[in-house]
Amino acid sequence: MSTPDPPDDAVRELIMLFPRLVSRAKRIVPPAQLQAFNLAPRHRSLMSLLLLDGPxxxxQLADRLEVAxxxxxxxxxDLSRKGVLIRHEDDADRRRRIVDIAPDARDAISEWLSPFAAAWRRxxxxxxxxxxxxxxDTLLAYEAAVADG
Structure with missing residues (x-):
């Protein structure tokens, strides 16, 4: 009987860990102000970028989110119609529109998303x-490997 390859121990541990991480992330419910909006993970990513990096x-958001x-x-x-985001002209270039979190939604979004950033920072x-x-880089490589099937 052979002993397991040490990388297999790490693989086993990660296979057990990822579902728990996803499950815990799903249990962090948006504040009441945001619950009616049926926010998906893509909304969370977009709002996280705005919360962390500003308008x-x-x-720029498409580049960072790696989508069109x-x-x-x-x-x-969608989020502007719901009063979660706002768009305004760029003072430096009036042709450009800047996206930001609506002032009335900022506290609720911060309450919801800040624990994720705080956990990563710690x-x-x-x-x-x-x-x-x-x-x-390892997590990005894993994402790519799973996407490649």
Whole structure:
């Protein structure tokens, strides 16, 4: 009988971990102000970027989310109609529209999404920049490998 390959131990542990992570993330319910909007993970990602990095253009958001600008535009339109996001002219270039979190929704969104960012900050804080990059690159590689089937 052979002993398991050490990477298999890590694989086993990760296979058990990921469903728990997803389950816990799903249990973090949006505040009452946002519950009626049927927000999907893609909405959470968009709002997280705006919360962490501030107002951005649709093109910037599309680049960061790695989706088409039309997809972001549809998300922004949907959330704007619901009063969650706002769009305004860029003072530097009036042709550009800037997307931001609506002032009335900012506290609710922060209450909902800040625990995710805080948990990552606590987890990554003791690591070196190279170690943090390794974790991110590893998760990105895993995502790509799963997508490739």
């Amino acid at each position: 951005q253009t649709v093109s 600008p039309t997809t972001v535009s549809l998300l922004v339109s 987890t990554l804080a003791p690591l070196t920049p190279a170690e943090r990059r390794l974790i991110v």
